[in-house]
Amino acid sequence: MKIGLFVPCYIDQFFPSVGKSTLTILENLGYDVGYPLDQTCCGQPMVNSGFVKEGNRVTQNFRKAFEGYDVVVGPSGSCVHHLLDHAHVGHDPGDPKVHELFSFLYEQQNFPPRLKSFPHNVGLHYSCHALRGLNIASPSEIVEPYFSKIQPILDLIPDMKIVPLDNADECCGFGGTFSVFESAVSIDMGQRRVDDHLKHEARYIISMDSSCLMHMEGIARKRGDKVEFLHLADLVANLWP
């Protein structure tokens, strides 16, 4: 199986380490990974703002860039959710099957070896699109036996303490252009999320989406909060034995 590595635009430009970590994890687990050089964005920012035609044009570029790949994997629950559920990539013949990184590893049941120790308090931020969109774990609203597709990976990290949160899966308030056009609400929501993690003494806030992290980190840095932000892919790659 040849995997196409999808590095969403804002990760490419602002968080390149997340792309490198994703590549490292996939290659370390034995996959043959290619990176199509003409990829840009999934189209979500436009579609979520109502500009569907404009967004679809961007998604067309995604389809073209990944032509010939059967499987595409990317480190963003949000972009992948958009590609699957809104742009319907996977419906047309010739479309690749698109996966979020950790959902992919869970589906493959291919996990890293025991990782290095991370003796810190960690707050886990499930991004809404990974959680409610891709079902990476049980959302708190739904009555069902609890499951989490990232738990097997978290279990591989010795000494890491996941802190309990008051509202474990509340939205951070990023929401794409919502963060700008509804900035007062977005900031208030973000402060509330960061406060929940701080109240429970998280030293790191970890997520499978860099967009949520960018928003919350921006808030924490503005206020001078003592907490660090890390994509789960970076954490796993950094702790590889």
Place this chain on the structure above:
Amino acid sequence: MKRKKHPQAAEWYINHSPSPKAQHNAGIHLRNKRDVAVNEVDGFEALRKRASQIKKHTLTHLDRYLEEFEEKALANGIHVHWAVDGAEMNKHVFRILEQHEVPYIVKSKSMLTEECGLNAYLEKQGMEVYDTDLGERIVQLSHEPPSHIVVPAMHKTREEISEIFHRTMDTEAGNLDARYLTLSARKDLRKRFMEAKAAVTGVNFGVAETGTITICTNEGNADLGVNKAPVQIHCMGIEKLIPRQEDLSVFIRLLARSATGQRITTYTSHYQKPRPGSEMHLILVDNGRSEHLGMPDFWESLKCIRCGACMNTCPVFRSGGGHSYGYSVPGPIGSIIAPARNFEEYDDLPFASSLCGSCSAVCPVKIDIHGQLLKWREVIVDHENVEAKKSIPMKWGSRILSRPGLYRFSGKWARKLLGWFPEMGRRAVKDWTRGRELPQPPKESFREWYLKHKKNKP
């Protein structure tokens, strides 16, 4: 007063209102209680599915069930009236009151009468209206609309309520005892109940096969009004119908659990016919519902049973407050109902969401609320002149992001400029930076690193 758009109204609530955390605290409390209550029910998800199916079935056969309902209600001795819009409903109510020379009414909670502006209409005709739900009484006394459909005074603190009661009912100044305040309001309202000549209520469910209506309250205020006054008037939106008596068992189990985490509301009352010597009126109101039902992408929002769970769970609602929506039904569900009635007026509401999806996940009748919010955005952009501040970044974004070379060029220079002139970057996106720092731009993009360090194997 001109309606403020959501971002401005929410900004006011967050930065200038007397108690900006009140709605968050009350909302999250209700959401947590809801979680406990729904987890007690075996097969809760199956119950939600069943409720959704019953509502879908009813709405897709609404003509038939409305006729059956009317026929049964008439046979029970109920006066049935039809109102095509709010104005007609208000006229029906006033005409009935006038016929009976009613000096004032006692009214229990009804979002429909809120939607149709009944209070304002009656007051204009010189009729006094006493809202009898405690929360509604509080907002009525402070001349505000409800901020939540189940908890109308959710945005008020005990201090504010104490002050309002002192001013309007001459209660002890500064007394913050909830029991004292509640009993004072109760004493004040009790006089009105005892002498009322007419009671007006909303309706939670109308049952087609029996021609009966069901009203759920926690205070018994609807029952007190209806059972004392010689004239009872029930205002009901036509979407409140369910086919059979036994279907109630599904909705009654869902309603209070989803709303407040109670297993059942304190009073769940079924009204079938007038008491001897009294009159029972039922007004069936359309007010845009038929047209709404005809919208292929949006009709399912008419399944709503008005539990308010989507408001309690919505972090945007809790942050910005219920008044920020400027519509009788606030929160996520209001944001998909309001544009179905008038999308030019409420074109801001579908954007008042981060699309986190929690609303759809709590909804007891499984309305795809956040899916509809997204769909409304598309409709609004297609049919309106979106302000340039929003449309230009989207159109240029699309142009740049659909051309890989242009994307790389723009990304590289944006990072460089941001690195050289961080202050300029901050000012360019001040809606971001008023509460957040920008990410620190890295020297090279992932692609640049990849080309340098990895063999090129596209």
